[in-house]
Amino acid sequence: MPTYQAKLKFKREIADGTMAFHFEKPEGLTFEAGQFAGCTLVNPAETDAKGNTRAFSFASAPYENDLILATRMGGTAFKRMLKAMEPGMEIKLNAPHGSFTLHKGISAPAVFLTGGIGVTPVRSIVLQAIHDKLSQRILVFYSNRKPEDTAFLEDLMVSHDEAPDYTFVGTMTDMETSGREWQGETGFINKAMLLKYIADLTLPVYYLVGPPAMVAAMHKMLVEAGVGDGNIRMEEFSGY
Ligand SMILES: Cc1cc2nc3c(=O)[nH]c(=O)nc-3n(C[C@H](O)[C@H](O)[C@H](O)COP(=O)(O)OP(=O)(O)OC[C@H]3O[C@@H](n4cnc5c(N)ncnc54)[C@H](O)[C@@H]3O)c2cc1C
Numbered sequence: 001m002p003t004y005q006a007k008l009k010f011k012r013e014i015a016d017g018t019m020a021f022h023f024e025k026p027e028g029l030t031f032e033a034g035q036f037a038g039c040t041l042v043n044p045a046e047t048d049a050k051g052n053t054r055a056f057s058f059a060s061a062p063y064e065n066d067l068i069l070a071t072r073m074g075g076t077a078f079k080r081m082l083k084a085m086e087p088g089m090e091i092k093l094n095a096p097h098g099s100f101t102l103h104k105g106i107s108a109p110a111v112f113l114t115g116g117i118g119v120t121p122v123r124s125i126v127l128q129a130i131h132d133k134l135s136q137r138i139l140v141f142y143s144n145r146k147p148e149d150t151a152f153l154e155d156l157m158v159s160h161d162e163a164p165d166y167t168f169v170g171t172m173t174d175m176e177t178s179g180r181e182w183q184g185e186t187g188f189i190n191k192a193m194l195l196k197y198i199a200d201l202t203l204p205v206y207y208l209v210g211p212p213a214m215v216a217a218m219h220k221m222l223v224e225a226g227v228g229d230g231n232i233r234m235e236e237f238s239g240y
Contacts, residue, residue, distance in 0.1 A: 015151040037069075050239075052078065059123050109204040111140075150172075210237055
């Protein structure tokens with residue numbers, strides 16, 4: 001896979017403890033919505049046992065000008081060095097990787113089950129599908145503790161008028177600790193919640209993405225609800 005150098009334009013906090021990094025799109029780099037890059041820091045001042053490379057999904061859609069990576073800011077040297085990057089500094093991207101992309105050519109709805117930073121490839125896929133005016137039914141179930149923690153919430157709350165085939169179901173699991181208002185669902189994503197929006201759970205193709213424990217819990221829930229493994233696609237953010 002080719003390697004590119006991408007220059008940081010700016011960084012911004014998109015939720016409590018979560019940052020987005022906007023890079024100039026290197027010439028020649030193309031990817032499909034949902035794919036990821038191996039991201040390597042260039043000459044970082046400190047390093048750690050896991051090294052200077054991490055996998056990050058592209059949070060931006062291919063049509064967007066900026067290349068956006070987003071991450072929970074953790075305690076490793078990698079995350080500290082990423083956070084310290086200033087505009088104009090470069091990162092190495094080995095890309096594109098992965099096949100967590102929207103199915104084509106079948107009429108089954110696509111149902112995304114995600115939480116926390118697992119939202120990155122979902123943002124890319126949904127925004128690209130809306131931009132392309134795909135007549136594909138897409139539902140996104142997105143779980144977080146509270147709105148303050150929820151990355152890209154506004155980007156994903158696209159109205160029915162703008163995207164008639166798209167349904168966004170945000171759910172918060174810990175609203176007691178929130179200072180914001182929330183009109184959407186509360187509690188974990190479960191079979192009962194899915195059944196409020198999907199008449200026959202066995203029909204859609206499901207896309208599960210996020211930390212491994214969440215992906216495993218969602219997979220178990222779907223299998224117990226009678227969904228066949230052939231209808232379940234998974235992307236584990238190993239490392240969390
Ligand atoms: C295909 C794929 C796509 C991915 N896409 C994304 C993405 O878009 N965004 C994203 O954020 N991640 C993504 N990941 C995960 C990413 O690659 C990293 O593994 C993840 O961000 C963790 O980074 P980190 O190792 O620097 O650890 P941190 O985030 O710093 O921490 C990870 C874990 O280690 C613990 N920890 C950290 N520092 C210490 C310490 N000093 N002592 C003890 N424990 C510590 C933390 O508590 C935490 O549980 C993806 C992974 C894959 C495989």
